[in-house]
Amino acid sequence: DVMKEVFDTRAMEEDLQKKLGIPEVHIVPGNSDEYSWVQQEMGRACVSLIKRKMISKENILAVTGGTSIAAVAEMLVPDSDLKEALFVPARGGLGEQVENQANTICATMARKAMGSYRLLHVPDQLSKEAYESLINEDSVQQILKLIKSATIVIHGIGEAQTMAERRNSSDEVLRNLKDTKAVAEAFGYYFNESGDIVHKVLTIGLQLEDLKNIPHVISVAGGASKAQSIQAYMKQCPSEVLVTDEGAAKEILK
Numbered sequence: 001d002v003m004k005e006v007f008d009t010r011a012m013e014e015d016l017q018k019k020l021g022i023p024e025v026h027i028v029p030g031n032s033d034e035y036s037w038v039q040q041e042m043g044r045a046c047v048s049l050i051k052r053k054m055i056s057k058e059n060i061l062a063v064t065g066g067t068s069i070a071a072v073a074e075m076l077v078p079d080s081d082l083k084e085a086l087f088v089p090a091r092g093g094l095g096e097q098v099e100n101q102a103n104t105i106c107a108t109m110a111r112k113a114m115g116s117y118r119l120l121h122v123p124d125q126l127s128k129e130a131y132e133s134l135i136n137e138d139s140v141q142q143i144l145k146l147i148k149s150a151t152i153v154i155h156g157i158g159e160a161q162t163m164a165e166r167r168n169s170s171d172e173v174l175r176n177l178k179d180t181k182a183v184a185e186a187f188g189y190y191f192n193e194s195g196d197i198v199h200k201v202l203t204i205g206l207q208l209e210d211l212k213n214i215p216h217v218i219s220v221a222g223g224a225s226k227a228q229s230i231q232a233y234m235k236q237c238p239s240e241v242l243v244t245d246e247g248a249a250k251e252i253l254k
């Protein structure tokens with residue numbers, strides 16, 4: 001019965017808010033580990049949230065890469081506020097396939113929403129020297145300024161080992177993540193079960209400490225397999241809103 005389901009979901013959302021210590025949780029039915037439409041539903045839920053979080057006309061939306069945020073992009077449709085919005089990638093290259101890169105997702109979002117966008121062209125796996133010289137480039141400084149003044153950040157959370165493998169990280173990095181018991185990844189940072197940072201990918205863009213200056217932070221992550229990762233991430237860097245699915249929610253509340 002529909003009413004009972006609505007009621008149960010609301011109760012589960014409240015339980016999860018308490019357990020994770022975050023103000024707002026939205027749960028869509030299903031488990032995205034099993035069905036891809038569940039990720040699309042998270043995308044849809046995130047889009048209506050974004051619209052609610054846009055207050056002024058000058059919205060800057062910073063987005064990360066990954067399939068969850070790509071699903072958010074797919075669900076965007078033009079809207080008067082979104083047309084005024086500027087989309088930027090939250091961070092530079094993190095070693096994702098083109099369709100899952102922040103730059104690509106950012107451009108797709110702007111196209112779908114008929115808004116505008118700026119890209120951040122920095123290669124993956126920067127050496128210290130390359131990083132130091134790139135960060136002083138005028139064009140990089142300009143976009144960095146926009147990124148840091150984002151009004152909304154929309155980001156994914158991944159399982160540490162999965163993400164390191166997806167990025168073709170070196171054996172040394174993989175071993176280090178194992179040794180330090182990394183379980184979660186977000187924004188190029190890897191975290192252990194307590195939410196401590198154990199490794200970081202060197203790239204330009206939003207740093208974790210910048211998050212506290214951003215009015216709205218929306219995390220999108222679902223699937224029972226991400227339960228531990230979501231929990232670990234939320235320990236030290238709680239976001240304002242989590243969009244997740246029943247699969248992850250049930251596993252976290254077990």
Ligand code: F6P
Pocket residue numbers: 064065066067068069094096155156157158159163185186187188
């Ligand atoms: O690589 C970008 C990123 O947002 C990571 O920070 C995160 O761990 C991952 O993508 C999530 O990807 P997915 O939504 O495909 O699980």
